[in-house]
Amino acid sequence: MAEKGKGRTLINFIGIPAILALIWAGGVYFALFIGIAVLLAMNDFYNLYAGKGYFPSKILGMGGGILVLIFYNFNLEISSPELIGSILVFTFLTMFSELFRKRDHFLENVTMTLFGILYISVSLGSLIPMREADTANGTLLTSAVILAVWFCDSAAMGAGMLWGKTKIVPWASPKKSVQGSLGGLAASFCVYTIFKSGNIGGLALSWTDVAVLSLIAGFLGQIGDFMESWMKRQAGVKDSGSFLMGHGGVLDRFDSMIFAAPLSYVYFLIR
Amino acid sequence: MAEKGKGRTLINFIGIPAILALIWAGGVYFALFIGIAVLLAMNDFYNLYAGKGYFPSKILGMGGGILVLIFYNFNLEISSPELIGSILVFTFLTMFSELFRKRDHFLENVTMTLFGILYISVSLGSLIPMREADTANGTLLTSAVILAVWFCDSAAMGAGMLWGKTKIVPWASPKKSVQGSLGGLAASFCVYTIFKSGNIGGLALSWTDVAVLSLIAGFLGQIGDFMESWMKRQAGVKDSGSFLMGHGGVLDRFDSMIFAAPLSYVYFLIR
Numbered sequence: 001m002a003e004k005g006k007g008r009t010l011i012n013f014i015g016i017p018a019i020l021a022l023i024w025a026g027g028v029y030f031a032l033f034i035g036i037a038v039l040l041a042m043n044d045f046y047n048l049y050a051g052k053g054y055f056p057s058k059i060l061g062m063g064g065g066i067l068v069l070i071f072y073n074f075n076l077e078i079s080s081p082e083l084i085g086s087i088l089v090f091t092f093l094t095m096f097s098e099l100f101r102k103r104d105h106f107l108e109n110v111t112m113t114l115f116g117i118l119y120i121s122v123s124l125g126s127l128i129p130m131r132e133a134d135t136a137n138g139t140l141l142t143s144a145v146i147l148a149v150w151f152c153d154s155a156a157m158g159a160g161m162l163w164g165k166t167k168i169v170p171w172a173s174p175k176k177s178v179q180g181s182l183g184g185l186a187a188s189f190c191v192y193t194i195f196k197s198g199n200i201g202g203l204a205l206s207w208t209d210v211a212v213l214s215l216i217a218g219f220l221g222q223i224g225d226f227m228e229s230w231m232k233r234q235a236g237v238k239d240s241g242s243f244l245m246g247h248g249g250v251l252d253r254f255d256s257m258i259f260a261a262p263l264s265y266v267y268f269l270i271r
Numbered sequence: 272m273a274e275k276g277k278g279r280t281l282i283n284f285i286g287i288p289a290i291l292a293l294i295w296a297g298g299v300y301f302a303l304f305i306g307i308a309v310l311l312a313m314n315d316f317y318n319l320y321a322g323k324g325y326f327p328s329k330i331l332g333m334g335g336g337i338l339v340l341i342f343y344n345f346n347l348e349i350s351s352p353e354l355i356g357s358i359l360v361f362t363f364l365t366m367f368s369e370l371f372r373k374r375d376h377f378l379e380n381v382t383m384t385l386f387g388i389l390y391i392s393v394s395l396g397s398l399i400p401m402r403e404a405d406t407a408n409g410t411l412l413t414s415a416v417i418l419a420v421w422f423c424d425s426a427a428m429g430a431g432m433l434w435g436k437t438k439i440v441p442w443a444s445p446k447k448s449v450q451g452s453l454g455g456l457a458a459s460f461c462v463y464t465i466f467k468s469g470n471i472g473g474l475a476l477s478w479t480d481v482a483v484l485s486l487i488a489g490f491l492g493q494i495g496d497f498m499e500s501w502m503k504r505q506a507g508v509k510d511s512g513s514f515l516m517g518h519g520g521v522l523d524r525f526d527s528m529i530f531a532a533p534l535s536y537v538y539f540l541i542r
Contacts, residue, residue, distance in 0.1 A: 049378065080354045084393060085537040091389055092491070092530060095498050102442050106501050107320065111382035118362055118385075122355060171373050220363070227366050230377050259363060266356040 016150060023131060023142050031073045031128050037250060038065055042120050044251035048235045049112065054105050056113040060094050064114075065121035072128045090114075124254055126262040133268070140195065140203035145264045148191040148217035149256045152184035156222065159183025172230035181222050188218030212267055217260045224259030228252065287421060294402060294413050302344045302399050308521060309336055313391045315522035319506045320383065325376050327383040331365050335385075336392035343399045361385075395525055397533040404539070411466065411474035416535045419462040419488035420527045423455035427493065430454025443501035452493055459489030483538055488531045495530030499523065 022033045042065050046056045070076070078086070091114060098110050131142045160180025168176045192214050196205040205213070228251065293304045313336050317327045341347070349357070362385060369381050402413045431451025439447045463485050467476040476484070499522065 078351055080349055080351055081540065083351045083354055085533070085540070087389070088394055088533045089537065092534070096494060099440065099443060099494070099498055099501060104505065106498075106505055107383070107386075108379060111386045112378070114386065114389075115378075115382045118358070123359055169370065172370060223367060223370070227370055227377070230370060234375065234377055262356070262359045263363070266360065269352065269356070 016147070019146060020143055023139055023146070026131055026139065030131050031069070034125060034127050035066070035069050037254060038069060038121050038124050040250035041124065041254050042116050044249045045116050045120060046112070048231060048237065048251075049108075051236050052108075054108045054112055055103060056109050056116060057094065057097060057101070060090075060097060061113045061116045064090055064117040065125075068117060068121040069125050069128065072125045075129060075132070119258065120251075120254075123258045123262045126265045127257075130261065130265045130268070133265075137203055140200065141264070141268060144192060144195045144203065144213070145217060145260060146257070148188040148214065149221045149260045151187040151191050152218045152221055153225075153256060155187030156180040156184030159186075169226045169230075172233065173226045176222075176226060176229075181219075184222055185214065185218035188221075189214040191217075209271065212271075213264055216263045216267065217256075220263055221256035221260035224256045228255035228258075287418070290417060291414055294410055294417070297402055297410065301402050302340070305396060305398050306337070306340050308525060309340060309392050309395050311521035312395065312525050313387050315520045316387050316391060317383070319502060319508065319522075320379075322507050323379075325379045325383055326374060327380050327387060328365065328368060328372070331361075331368060332384045332387045335361055335388040336396075339388060339392040340396050340399065343396045346400065346403070390529065391522075391525075394529045394533045397536045398528075401532065401536045401539070404536075408474055411471065412535070412539060415463060415466045415474065415484070416488060416531060417528070419459040419485065420492045420531045422458040422462050423489045423492055424496075424527060426458030427451040427455030440497050440501075443504065444497045447493075447497060447500075452490075455493055456485065456489035459492075460485040462488075480542065483542075484535055487534045487538065488527075491534055492527035492531035495527045499526035499529075 019033070022030045039062055042062055043058065046058050046061060071078075091110075094113050095110050098106055098113075101109075103109060127142060127145075130145070131138050133141065156176075157180065159182065160175070160177045163179040163183075164175075164177030166178040167174065168178050168181055189210065192205065192210040194200065195203055196207075196210050290304070293301045310333055313333055314329065317329050317332060342349075362381075365384050366381050369377055369384075372380075374380060398413060398416075401416070402409050404412065427447075428451065430453065431446065431448045434450040434454075435446075435448030437449040438445065439449050439452055460481065463476065463481040465471065466474055467478075467481050
């Protein structure tokens with residue numbers, strides 16, 4: 001992470017307050033922000049393996065991504081048979097269109113097109129219903145998740161630079177260390193503890209909630225980061241895009257959130 | 272298709288009456304038959320790109336496939352948020368396990384593992400709820416779909432050998448001809464017309480139903496066949512497995528059904 005340190009810190013200083021403002025504004029403002037982030041991250045993802053000759057269908061992928069966001073935003077109710085039917089019809093449509101694109105890598109293009117929707121729009125898009133879940137709690141929970149992930153990110157970088165010795169997943173992300181990861185986890189825990197403390201009211205968290213949500217943001221979020229690093233490494237690219245200078249693209253910026261957001265929301269729904 | 276003609280014809284003579292008997296027996300017999308077919312076809316699919324170095328996780332893929340079949344067989348009711356949550360958790364589990372497998376082709380293995388579940392278990396498995404849909408109609412509809420697909424298959428081969436000139440998708444499947452495909456479509460239409468005629472009672476089909484179902488079995492089913500041919504061609508293998516001699520594997524045997532079964536069922540649910 002060190003290589004992107006400076007740019008990232010700058011963006012955090014400008015970006016985090018702006019995103020918190022968007023969360024508090026909610027409604028169409030937050031939904032549009034997430035929609036733009038999802039589409040930019042999908043674009044990064046679909047370009048990721050261009051060097052290997054994979055060209056997923058951006059039109060179908062992003063079209064499907066937008067459908068998912070509409071579904072989330074308007075809280076559409078469909079039964080599970082309808083959902084399964086829609087997924088299958090969309091899958092066959094993607095395969096059909098790929099058959100007539102006559103490209104190499106039929107399977108890779110089809111699966112990457114579909115996976116992009118799942119990996120980015122279905123997961124990151126869950127921030128929209130999380131924000132709207134019920135007015136005060138949704139706003140606070142969404143803020144807490146975003147702060148926990150991004151403080152984890154910064155603390156992991158700091159702790160890693162200070163004490164990082166034991167490599168954690170050297171094949172995937174050679175700079176990540178156990179010490180850095182523990183620092184990140186500790187930072188997530190602190191964020192949720194502050195939210196629990198009562199100074200930030202309305203979001204009633206038990207210690208179990210704090211523990212589980214910290215693990216999701218501070219442990220699974222980092223796993224999401226490792227995975228994206230590994231995909232990039234295998235694709236032979238360093239940064240997944242160039243939209244945010246020094247930040248390695250929008251996808252990089254959201255790689256931890258991709259895991260942390262939906263899992264936090266799922267936990268919140270079933271706790 | 273001509274290359275697999277003889278073995279295929281033999282299996283059809285033994286196989287079709289046996290499968291019709293299983294459909295009429297229903298319940299656990301038919302469900303187990305579909306379950307075995309799904310797992311064998313998934314195994315073929317997961318081996319398909321071994322030559323390219325792709326090794327999807329068979330344990331997770333087939334485990335997920337079995338979960339889907341259980342869901343279908345017991346007609347489990349879950350809400351769409353629960354379904355989406357389960358899909359995401361399973362996706363992250365697959366990615367997590369792949370991260371620690373330390374293999375090349377992280378993305379290819381993850382997406383192929385997940386796609387195998389969708390492409391085979393979710394689609395072919397829909398024959399189970401279709402059979403059980405409501406006693407007489409489900410049995411008849413399932414029989415009609417299977418007969419329509421397999422008569423289409425045989426008629427397409429016959430018509431293609433007799434009159435086949437104009438190639439339809441030469442890049443994907445060089446032997447398939449427009450004339451053969453039209454022959455297959457005509458055969459599907461005949462099968463559904465016989466079911467409509469009233470001699471086989473209980474399944475009330477309008478002419479619209481006959482037209483739509485014939486197109487699904489006789490046109491989209493063939494598209495499914497072309498796609499599997501193209502995947503095999505790109506993978507550099509001829510037959511996707513060797514379980515049924517001369518038949519090119521279980522996946523080959525069901526490639527048309529993969530498209531025809533769920534789409535026929537979806538049409539039947541929404542008509």
